[in-house]
Amino acid sequence: MTIKSDTPPVQELSPRRITHNKAEKRAPWLLLTPFLVIFLITFIGPIVYAIVQSFTRVQRLGLFGENGRTVQFAGLDNYVQALGNSAFIASIWRMLLFGVVQVPLMIALAVVLAVILESASVRWPGLFRTMFFLPYGVPGVIASILWSFLYVPGLSPIVDLLTALGFAPDFLGETTVLWSIANIVTWSYTGYNMLIIIAQLKAIPTEIYEASRIDGAGAFRTFFNIQLPLIRPAITLTVVFSIIGTLQLFAEPQVLRKVSSSIDTQYTPNMASYTSAFTNNDFNVAAAQAVLIALTAAVLSFTFLRLTNGKESDR
Amino acid sequence: MTTTDEQQTTLVTVAPTAAAPPRDSSKRQPTPAARAKKxxxxxxxxxxxxxxxxxxxWVIIASTKSTPDLFGSNGFLFANPQLWTNIADTLAYNNGIFVRWLGNSLLYSGVGAVGATLFAAMGGYAVAKYKFKGKELVFGTVLAGVLIPATATAIPLYLLFSWAGLGNTYWSVLVPTLVSPFGFYLSRIYAETAVPDSLLEAARLDGAGEIKIFFTIGLRLMTPALVTVFLFQVVGVWNNYLLPLVMLADERLYPLTLGMTTWQAGQDRDAGLFALTVTGSLLSIIPLMIAMVIMQRFWRGGLTEGATK
Known part of the structure; x- marks a missing residue:
């Protein structure tokens, strides 16, 4: 900070200083190279490739494509096809419904647990924190396998218990299976979101609590007037990540498909894209679908950020 | 880390009591209301x-059962425990394919996380500690990468890797895990405050090269944040499913997640796979359970320091 490397004072232009400046100019790029190369290959490259693919089509020459293939510009045809597929559109609406219910529930649960664990009167906060965070370490696939065992009649002690009590739950039915997936996602990520919120709670200076306590504020007022406004950035962050995660849902429904006939191959947008690519062998439509998923995620995230920032400036 | 946290929490409790008016000294003699609240x-x-x-x-109990007992006994209670038989069966099935999957998962997440952490540290440090043209463009582009759904890139990645002749290889899963935009972001934020410019300048005057300065000073001072980045990447790669599913056709290259789903899918044909899937699931979450316990201690330290400054 004190010494500007690119404009050194004249008297310092010793040969040694000059080589140093050269090295200082080169160094950041040397250090950035490995990251940027892989970032280009695995992020920028695929994104550009997907966009190009989504605007082209492969034409097979001859009856069975025996005379080779040509790639043509297809305009918006792939997008028209993707958006004309009612199952794909239905999968997006399904995820919106899922997100509108599951994300607020999960974040609310994470906030409540975080605030309770950070309040003074809790016993064994470290132990509880660890237990709540544990599911984050269970891969989504394994979590889904475990919960699927807890959903399947005949195997599940929960179904047995509820049946014995007179309820006959069907966790894998057409209307219920979406919420069974929501349960798996909530189980997996609540503790993770809770830790992000705890990190922000810990950053609140002690004096603020003190002042509020002197003012005679109870736990509820402290929560709504002090903690909630101050942890808003963390809540915003977790909501945005959850929105993106919801639209990407793949592993959980894919695993539950093996035990529930209510989940088809286009149940979520990502499953639809996967099916286009590997079942229908139509990588161009799959690419268009992937672009649409990313765009939807971006639009929703930015809308949410806009809404929350708007509120802030109103104050 | 934990001790300071606990000290802080104690401060919160102690200070207000000292400052509070006498009628509020409910801490010493809990009123019935306070006790009810607790x-x-x-x-x-x-x-x-x-x-x-x-x-x-449930999975701990279930992994001690035979397939018939899985269906025939209460899921929350032990019945004829045979954990070691199940573990031995799991490890031996199909010429020990489970052990191979475990090894693959360790390889993917170990190598992936070490590489991703190092590269993210180098990049984040470069953006934090040097002035150069295009710096904010680089940072902004990488930051956008955090928000790109990973699954949106999986299928195009497969096409690119197949085109390069690298589909269905270890590389096809390893290379994409070597990059962590989140780690890059965290490294920059952390390096800005944790690595003082004066220290770097002093090292320069001593004649140390820029790269050497990074490896001797930068890397060391950034360690708390890097532990966080590393553990996150381990978890992320270990839990990855779509990328290997898309990339790999050869069962011997599978990570555990993919392997377990093939067993789950095979249960209709081979009922014995029920018990194996359950035991395999338990074995595949144990390493990460341990990592979780370590991580939630380190992690908050790293993140809070980055967030507050």
């Missing part, structure tokens, strides 16, 4: 704990 809070936490531990408890 019981309620503990009850909420216990219910939450039961919820979060339930599937894990």
């Amino acid at each position: 019981i309620l809070i503990t009850a909420i936490l216990l219910v939450a704990a039961v919820y979060f531990l339930l599937p894990i408890y």
Whole structure:
């Protein structure tokens, strides 16, 4: 900070200083190279490739494509096809419904647990924190396998218990299976979101609590007037990540498909894209679908950020 | 880390009591209302704990059972425990393919996380500690990468790797895990405050090269944040499913997640796979359970320091 490397004072232009400046100019790029190369290959490259693919089509020459293939510009045809597929559109609406219910529930649960664990009167906060965070370490696939065992009649002690009590739950039915997936996602990520919120709670200076306590504020007022406004950035962050995660849902429904006939191959947008690519062998439509998923995620995230920032400036 | 946290929490409790008016000294002699509140809070936490531990408890019990007992006995209680038989069966099935999958998962997440952490540290440090043209463009582009759904890139990645002749190889899963935009972001934020410019300048005057300065000073001072980045990447790669599913056709290259789903899918044909899937699931979450316990201690330290400054 004190010494500007690119404009050194004249008297310092010793040969040694000059080589140093050269090295200082080169160094950041040397250090950035490995990251940027892989970032280009695995992020920028695929994104550009997907966009190009989504605007082209492969034409097979001859009856069975025996005379080779040509790639043509297809305009918006792939997008028209993707958006004309009612199952794909239905999968997006399904995820919106899922997100509108599951994300607020999960974040609310994470906030409540975080605030309770950070309040003074809790016993064994470290132990509880660890237990709540544990599911984050269970891969989504394994979590889904475990919960699927807890959903399947005949195997599940929960179904047995509820049946014995007179309820006959069907966790894998057409209307219920979406919420069974929501349960798996909530189980997996609540503790993770809770830790992000705890990190922000810990950053609140002690004096603020003190002042509020002197003012005679109870736990509820402290929560709504002090903690909630101050942890808003963390809540915003977790909501945005959850929105993106919801639209990407793949592993959980894919695993539950093996035990529930209510989940088809286009149940979520990502499953639809996967099916286009590997079942229908139509990588161009799959690419268009992937672009649409990313765009939807971006639009929703930015809308949410806009809404929350708007509120802030109103104050 | 934990001690300072605990000290802080104690401060919160102690300070207000000292400052509060006498009528508010409910801390020393809990009123019935305060006691009721405490019981309620503990009850909420216990219910939450039961919820979060339930599937894990179930899988521990279930992994001691034979397939007939899985269906025939109460899922929450032991019945003819035979954990070691199940473990031996799991490890031996199909010429020990499970051990191979475990090794692959360790390879993917170990190599992937070490590489991703190092590269993210180098990049984040470069953006934090040097002035150069295009710096904010680089940072902005990488930051956008955090928000790109990973699954949106999986299928195009497959096409690119197949085109390069690298589909269905270890490389096809390893290379994409070597990059962590989140790690890059965290490294920059952390390096800005944790690595003082004066120290770098002093090293320069001593004649140390820029790269050497990074490896001797930068890397060391950034360690708390890098532990966080590393553990996150381990978890991320270990849990990855779509990328290997898309990339790999050869069963011997599978990570555990993919392997377990093939067993789950095979249960209709081979009922013995029920018990193997359950035991395999338990074995595949143990390494990460341990990592979680370590991580939640380190992690908050790293993140809080980055967030508050």
